[in-house]
Every structure is written in structure tokens, then in C-alpha cells.
Amino acid sequence: MANNDLKKQKIFCTTSEAAEILSISVGTVQLWVDTGLLEAWKTPGGHRRITRESINRMLHHKPAAVALATSEQPGGALRVLVAEDDADLRLLYQTVLRHWPMGPLVEVVDNGIDALMAIERFRPDLLFIDLDIPGVDGFQMLKILNGKAEHAGMTAVVVTGLSRADIALRGGVPANFLVLPKPISFEKLLSIASALWELKAHRAGRTVA
Structure with a gap:
């Protein structure tokens, strides 16, 4: 004391x-x-x-995270963190991800500060991040996360409305992060999540139906 x-x-x-x-x-x-x-x-x-x-x-600081879907086996569920400041897109993420077949555990935040706090607390397997988010923007966050051993198991995917030229003018993002354009292709995001889910299940010795 x-x-x-x-x-x-x-x-x-x-x-x-x-x-x-x-x-x-x-x-x-x-x-x-x-x-x-x-x-x-x-x-x-x-x-x-x-x-x-x-x-x-x-x-x-009170994180403004929104928890979504639950899983019958939370310890083995795919953990997905979404960092997006557009309210309509956050709602769209919530609506779509709730129906993904692997039943992911999902948190949605609207700024970089809450995203960093959620990364520590939630330990996501997959991060979908916009580059233009308040607090700490996606450019800065990805450059710092890149190469950090404690986050080596997390896959980060940039989903942005910026052009490749605009991204380059603002310093770019590390080459090992996938960059996808808006409008969001949820089919593409699901394919990424499914591959990660299969890998996680394989490592845990489970079979994906």
C-alpha cells in the first residue's frame, strides 16, 4: 500500500x-x-x-468500444477489431460481421486511441483499420505496430478511401500490410477472415466445418 x-x-x-x-x-x-x-x-x-x-x-479514458457477436467457444473464436470513424460504416461492419459463418468476436472503435487500448486488452487476430481516424491515425499506428514481436500474430488490413498516390504522399504504410479500397468489399474481407480462422483452428487442432 x-x-x-x-x-x-x-x-x-x-x-x-x-x-x-x-x-x-x-x-x-x-x-x-x-x-x-x-x-x-x-x-x-x-x-x-x-x-x-x-x-x-x-x-x-473510457474506450468507446462496441462488442458484437459472441461465440460458443470464446477462447477459440476469431477476434476481429474494426477501427473506423464513419458511423454509417461502423454500423455496416456490425451488421455484416455479425453474420459471418465463423461467429467472430468483434469490437468496433471510432478512433486510434481506443484502437490501441483494444489491441492490448482484446488481443485481436485481425484488425480492419481506416487510415484517417482521429486520435492516432492509421499511418502512425501501423508504422509503430510493424515489427513489434508482441503483435506478430495480428493481421492488419487497411480499408481506405485514399488513393495510392495520396497514401504515398503521406508517407505510405509498411509493405507487409494489405491495403484495400473503399467502397468496402466484404466478400474480400470475409475471405481473409476465413483463411485466418482456418489457420487458427489448425494450430488449435480443430476442424473447420
């Missing part, structure tokens, strides 16, 4: 202390620092010091 009280009084926290306070991994703390969700500076020795004020902001 005394140790927790001391942390509350500190203006700056170490990465490990921030992870403990926020109940997330050290790797996620580093990710949130890289995306600007947590304010930090480095000591002369290269150690991060994170402001308690920014930690408190994240503690009180």
Missing part, C-alpha cells in the same frame, strides 16, 4: 511503474509512448520517465 501511495505522489514514473499502474505490459507502455498517448522523456542513461499526468489521463 505504501508503495502504491508513493507512486501516486510521483510526477514521473518508470516504464515498469506505468505498466503496473495501467495494468498493461511494458511493451504496450512503450507503444503508447511512441504514439504520443503517454508523455515521456529520456534520462541521460536512456531510460524513459513518463509523466504521471498522462498516466492519469489514460486511467480515466
Whole structure:
């Protein structure tokens, strides 16, 4: 208790202390620092010091996630996260994904901050992300997620209304992420999800009907 009280009084926290306070991994703390969700500076020795004020902001942030379909076997269900700021498209995702044959567990968020929090908490197998989302945009998020070992099992698919030229002008996205145009082809998204579901079932020793 005394140790927790001391942390509350500190203006700056170490990465490990921030992870403990926020109940997330050290790797996620580093990710949130890289995306600007947590304010930090480095000591002369290269150690991060994170402001308690920014930690408190994240503690009180209420994710606007919408949980959808459930599965008879939640532990083995395909987990899908959708990050899309257009309300009509979010509703369309909810309507269509609810009827996918593998019965995925789905969360829908409308901004990059909630998306990053959901990635840590929900641990999606598949992420559908628009590039122009508020908070932390898709460009920044994908560049930081790229190559992170803790997210190596997550497949990210960009669904955007931007042209390839516009994407290139804004710095592009890592080459290993699939980019699909809007209007959304849910048939294509389903084929991607089905392939991932079969792979997940194979690894778990299950048979896909």
C-alpha cells in the first residue's frame, strides 16, 4: 500500500511503474509512448520517465468500444477489431460481421486511441483499420505496430478511401500490410477472415466445418 501511495505522489514514473499502474505490459507502455498517448522523456542513461499526468489521463479514458457477436467457444473464436470513424460504416461492419459463418468476436472503435487500448486488452487476430481516424491515425499506428514481436500474430488490413498516390504522399504504410479500397468489399474481407480462422483452428487442432 505504501508503495502504491508513493507512486501516486510521483510526477514521473518508470516504464515498469506505468505498466503496473495501467495494468498493461511494458511493451504496450512503450507503444503508447511512441504514439504520443503517454508523455515521456529520456534520462541521460536512456531510460524513459513518463509523466504521471498522462498516466492519469489514460486511467480515466473510457474506450468507446462496441462488442458484437459472441461465440460458443470464446477462447477459440476469431477476434476481429474494426477501427473506423464513419458511423454509417461502423454500423455496416456490425451488421455484416455479425453474420459471418465463423461467429467472430468483434469490437468496433471510432478512433486510434481506443484502437490501441483494444489491441492490448482484446488481443485481436485481425484488425480492419481506416487510415484517417482521429486520435492516432492509421499511418502512425501501423508504422509503430510493424515489427513489434508482441503483435506478430495480428493481421492488419487497411480499408481506405485514399488513393495510392495520396497514401504515398503521406508517407505510405509498411509493405507487409494489405491495403484495400473503399467502397468496402466484404466478400474480400470475409475471405481473409476465413483463411485466418482456418489457420487458427489448425494450430488449435480443430476442424473447420
